[in-house]
Amino acid sequence: MTRVPTLLRLDSSYDDDATSVSRLLTDAFTRAWLAGGPDRAVVEHDLRTDPVPPPGHGALHWAPALRGPAVVVPGGAIAAQARVLDELLTADALVIGAPLYNYGLPATLKAWLDQVHVPGTTAPFGDGGAQPLRGRPAVVVATRGTAHYGDSEAEGRDHALPVLRLILGEALGMAVRVVTVDRTLSVTTPAFAGERERFERRFTAATTELEELAATL
Ligand SMILES: Cc1cc2nc3c(=O)[nH]c(=O)nc-3n(C[C@H](O)[C@H](O)[C@H](O)COP(=O)(O)O)c2cc1C
Known part of the structure; x- marks a missing residue:
């Protein structure tokens, strides 16, 4: 059977489609990516409705050959991690x-990252472990309720993007691109309504940016 190019779409917002800005943007990216070729497939994994558990044992952070001999990892936990890894490795x-939640990653996304960053399997460790995902595109749509100045972490208050860059970019070797949209609370929270126009402008620009990016992948 011929494999068709596959996009893995991962959503981690606690909101649903009606209110989540990142879901609107991952959707726009996905539609543009699908339009970029005749035979393309998308795997949609919504971590809100189908959460990935954190690793069922700390040893799962390491490839089997790097684990201590006394470690016994429950079979179910191994299978759960294998499913998550397979979904990523085949995309x-x-x-x-x-x-951005409380200056960091959504708990749903943190659990997913903890499952896929495995030295010796997805990341190098010593002499062992290549980067099977090296060079593969990873597009991060970062939404933030208040203003964080473009994609910089200048204010030191966004502790999510540095982690995503370290794990996906440095450890896994993926080609990370980040598109940010700030001031999303202007839509839902009256106290921030004065920021709505600036949010709308950025949202429109980010949509175009993502559609153009999808067309190049
Ligand atoms: C639990 C929680 C914590 C949040 N913490 C922050 C924060 O630290 N900084 C910030 O700018 N916005 C924060 N927000 C606002 C969200 O980043 C904002 O609503 C964002 O648009 C949510 O993503 P979504 O629209 O893609 O669903 C928080 C929202 C929630 C629900």
Whole structure:
């Protein structure tokens, strides 16, 4: 059977489609990516409705050959991690909706990252372990309720993007692109309504940016 290029779309917002900005943007990216070729497939994994559990044992952070001999990892936990890894390793491109929650990653996305960063399997460790995902595109759609100045972490208050860059980019070797949208609370929270126009402008620009990016992958 011929494999068709596959996009893994991962959403991690706690909101549903009606209110989540990152979901609107991962959707726009996905539609543009699908339009880029005749035979393309998308795997949609919504971590809100279908959460990935954190690793069922700390040893799962390491490839089997790197684990201590006394470690006994429950079979169910191994199988759960294998499913998550397989979904990522068989994707040709990845788009992640990544809201900023309490200055960090959504718990749903953190659990997913803890499952896929495995030195010796997905990341190098000593002499062992290549980067099977090296060069594969990973598009991060970062949404933030207030203003964080473009994609910089200048204010030191966004502790999500640095982690995503370290794990996906440095450890896994993926080609990470980040598109940010700030001031999303202007839509839902009256106290921030004065920021709505600036949010709308950025949202429109980010949609175009993502559609153009999808067309190049
Ligand atoms: C639990 C929680 C914590 C949040 N913490 C922050 C925060 O630290 N900084 C910020 O700018 N916005 C914060 N927000 C606002 C979200 O980042 C914002 O609503 C974002 O748009 C959510 O993503 P979504 O629209 O893609 O669903 C928080 C929202 C929630 C629900």
